């Protein structure tokens with residue numbers, strides 16, 4: 001997968017994609033991530049990327065021209081209908097579709113080229129949404145100062161689902177949300193720490209019993225913290 005991030009703060013991304021699974025996926029050629037400065041595509045002599053809102057009101061709005069020019073530079077077109085198959089242009093904004101694991105999975109499965117537009121200020125000129133954007137995505141019901149942290153969250157959640165990104169020793173199958181439940185608790189050595197013992201069932205090597213215990217604990221955690229994830233009868 002190729003990911004192009006459009007931002008007015010390219011330095012924000014520093015080394016954020018240079019650790020752990022994302023770093024390994026980059027080195028293995030599973031994902032390529034490029035950061036682009038929207039300001040480089042600004043046309044006027046002051047390289048402006050924002051302006052006052054028509055109709056008045058607080059704050060500034062991101063101008064359409066630099067964003068259109070950046071997408072055109074990357075895709076050769078600024079018409080959604082002309083995007084190659086597997087190409088998505090996502091705008092990170094609090095107005096977007098809530099980012100949940102099924103959406104991450106759908107994007108991981110069907111996207112070869114992802115362009116992320118990080119909004120700032122009061123928002124982005126709506127013509128960007130009307131013409132360029134295939135997916136408007138929010139990472140939660142709170143307002144960030146900009147789409148950059150949200151882009152990091154989206155890229156991280158996406159890359160770990162790409163084929164071979166996790167390697168053979170780990171898998172995303174038991175991650176929280178992948179089966180509609182939160183993940184179960186985990187323990188490692190020592191078996192006793194400051195008087196706190198690891199549950200006996202995990203030490204006895206009975207895999208059927210361990211699986212049953214893990215499912216029960218996952219259910220318990222989900223009921224306690226995220227009852228909304230469970231069906232009407234409280235069981236998946």
Ligand code: ADE
Nearest residue numbers: 092093094138139144150
């Ligand atoms: N930009 C500002 N707030 C955001 C949010 N919650 N999700 C995605 N992008 C944002």
